[in-house]
Amino acid sequence: MNNRLIKSGIKAFALTSVLALGIAGCASGTTESASTEEETPAAEETTEAASEGLRIAIMPKAINIGYFAAWDEGAQAACEELGASCDYIGPNEATGPAQVQFINQVIQEGYDALVISAADQNAIVPALEEAAAAGITIVTSDADVAAESASARLVSILPSAADRIGTAEVDWVAEEVGEEGSVAILSAAATAANQNVWIAAMGPYLEATYPNMSWVGGSLDSAVFYGDDDATKSVEQFNAILSQYPDVAGIIAPTTVGVLAAAQEKKAKGVDVAVTGLGLPSEMAPYIEDGTIAKVGLWNPIDLGYVAVYAAVLGHNGEFDGAVGASFTAGETTYEVVEGGIAYLGDPFTFTIDNIATFKEIY
């Protein structure tokens, strides 16, 4: 009897989970296929002649994320200017092991360069080293590998110094709540390197700068909730914050998935809590326009992709060695490599009701 129950249970589980997977596959399969293989016309500068015909893989943490589509847009613009042919390839789940399978593909297909946003700062390192050994020039952009593994790539193109991304978000939420009250954080995955660095900078900054503000639960650790960059889970965690800490004044979501989920849920539930964080203007526009959200910020992923492709091409052609102090020019701006083999773009850019109309059209 018991045994029969188990067996039918097993059957039901196997069938439903497989069906669910199939359906999920169909659902995401309807989105547009993401690879671009256009040969672009040649141009005039000296670099361009040398990079003619270079094949570059542009690899996001995961495809199907609006932020990375904008990142790829910038990369494709640089590819066009440089006469390189760029393919947008990557996994649909943002994990290192999933990304490794695509790095293997890049090695297997003999690309000249790889521009990658590291989904895991450790797990992809051996694969990147193997790619480098195969002669592929590697530039990380948007998210870097672990500092100890910096030698696995030529250079990393990052938005702003990490501390400032964290502290700027604290400033935004402080402004909205009148520098008073308790704040929670709705982050991505617990292992997301970017978010963890920013959050670490937020902790002491809030305590030192805003004496009337605090973290919910009394400490930074108790204030961080993980939505795993998954819309449903982020909504659940948003609600968990509200039910655990009903007096929460503000929520910082340093991830585009989290801040969108928080905005949607805030509007749906009509709750009174300030929400800010890092958001894509195109996704956040409705909520900024209707007043749900006062301000979100982001760097410009278009620039990140654009600059990274320049670094990769110049590096591949031997015109830029990625050493600390070395510099390179992408478009009209010159970037210098600082400690850690990193080139920073600048300060986070904020979107409010005043400028959202313009930027929502861009990315």
Next chain:
Amino acid sequence: MSRLSFSWDKGVALFLVLAVMWGTLVADNFANTSNLAFVLRDVTEFAIIALAMTFLIISGEIDLSVASTLNLASASTGFLFREGLPFEVAMVGGLLVGLACGLFNGFLVTKLGLPSLAVTIATLALYRGLSFALLGNQPVNQLPDFWISIGYGKIPGTFLPWSTIVLVILAAIAWFILHHTRFGRWTFAIGVNAEAAKFSGIPVQRTKMTLFAMTGLMSGVAGIVYTLRFASASPDGAVGFELSIIAATLFGGVSIAGGVGTIWGVLAAVFSLGVIRSALQLSGFSANSLLMVSGGLLLISVIAPRVTEALRNRKPAAAKTNTKKTLREVGNE
């Protein structure tokens, strides 16, 4: 009966050969040793766990916690290493943790008589939670260079990853035990009819306990391979692996109802999935289309063996239905 089950396995092997031929035709960079090495590396963890899962499903049980066990073994290894133990000791610790996970599942199923489906759904969450408790949100990296080179490097003079040796040895042992020992025959007998097996003197509970322990240990081995391959231990690794492992096991001809299956059928199935994925990827399919195809394959993998099984068991199945009907009728009266 055995003739038909044999042909399903042969079908899977044929499927693998066709998949390789098809990959060679559609993708330029498919048929070479470096790609074979990538495929091998990608499927080794699945294959190692599938070996044990084969026994378990044949015996009529299942373990859904294997991916969490894999990751807990990995996390434990990383944790012990971070706490200052030599890496070799930490790896042994990771294996023991895997074994302990399996024993705990086995204890709940055999001693407390709980259904393995329910038990291992619970421990799937429990073991994952323990990974997070051990490591916090700090992955462990900076493993010794020697072991990283084992994890990612190749056997000198060949294109084969080191983990392939582990897989070959374990597969040979699993094949021998399942198909050539009394323990293997017990496993089948329990899956066909646990009551009858018990009355014919087979130590049913002890055998099941051993199978759960073995599955935990194999998940631990896969956890070590995984740790070395990605040169790190993180709390959120290997999420969702159990689905692929179970699907590959079923695709390989193991009956979800128990009592039927072969090691080599399962290995052929695991490799088929790896080969198809690689061929699709190299012929330009995006991750989205890959998900669709793997979803479809998994669906086939569950439906197809059940269809053949249904055909094979038409008579006994009909008899069973009759019995049920009779019982129900009796109940109604």
